[in-house]
Amino acid sequence: xxxxxxxxTHLIKTRGQQVTLRCSPISGHxxxxxxxxxxxxxxxxxxxxxxKEERGRGNFPDRFxxxxxxxxxxxxxxxxxxxxxxxxYLCASSLSSGGAVEQFFGPGTRLTVL
Amino acid sequence: xxxxxxxxxxxxxxxxxxxxxxxxxxxxGSQSFFWYRQYSGKSPELIMFIYSNxxxxxxxxxxxxxxxxxxxxxxxxxxxPSDSATYLCAVNDYKLSFGAGTxxxxxx
Numbered sequence: 001x002x003x004x005x006x007x008x009t010h011l012i013k014t015r016g017q018q019v020t021l022r023c024s025p026i027s028g029h030x031x032x033x034x035x036x037x038x039x040x041x042x043x044x045x046x047x048x049x050x051x052k053e054e055r056g057r058g059n060f061p062d063r064f065x066x067x068x069x070x071x072x073x074x075x076x077x078x079x080x081x082x083x084x085x086x087x088x089y090l091c092a093s094s095l096s097s098g099g100a101v102e103q104f105f106g107p108g109t110r111l112t113v114l
Numbered sequence: 115x116x117x118x119x120x121x122x123x124x125x126x127x128x129x130x131x132x133x134x135x136x137x138x139x140x141x142x143g144s145q146s147f148f149w150y151r152q153y154s155g156k157s158p159e160l161i162m163f164i165y166s167n168x169x170x171x172x173x174x175x176x177x178x179x180x181x182x183x184x185x186x187x188x189x190x191x192x193x194x195p196s197d198s199a200t201y202l203c204a205v206n207d208y209k210l211s212f213g214a215g216t217x218x219x220x221x222x
Contacts, residue, residue: 033209033210035210040214041215042118042202042204042212042213042214042215043158043202043212044212045209045210045211048208048209055208056208056209058209088157090157090158092210097208098208099145099146099206099207099208100145100146100165100206101206101208102148102163103148103160103206103210104160105157105158105159105160106157107156107157108157
């Protein structure tokens, strides 16, 4: 079975631009979570979606938004990019929402903001 | 206080030895604990999860949980050079809250 897929793999943007990152979960999984990982730190939670509804949001500004589609794929949008948004953006797929549920990560999108 | 803290490392162990990784968490109500392995430049890969007090073994990996002490650990037995990576501890209360990770180097 295919794992979690993310696109694009790498992205270079300039300050003030907007970016859209995409994620397709494992077949049968209905929940997608987004994380940001900067160098030397663990991933930080941004959003979780389950059955197309937002289930949780981390401590990120309103410049970050996301949505989940009927096929359970998801997009993360970041507006007005700042240098500090440069990071590895990870999508995690799980069967459902909840604590005792395994989350599997995709390969990530590395975003560089110049 | 950070939600999840890990021993800072880096941790260097000889091939064949046991690597011991430690993690503490602040929320006494946390129920689910996950260990991920992350190779340089790659995404985290799930190794193990544990929900109940005590030990859980999977191959060369053993996770240990002590909820009273708010402590979870990972032991890697018979360490191999391929185990060289950063190990991330996470608490799962629907969202994963990660520690900063411990980098392990296995010396051949």
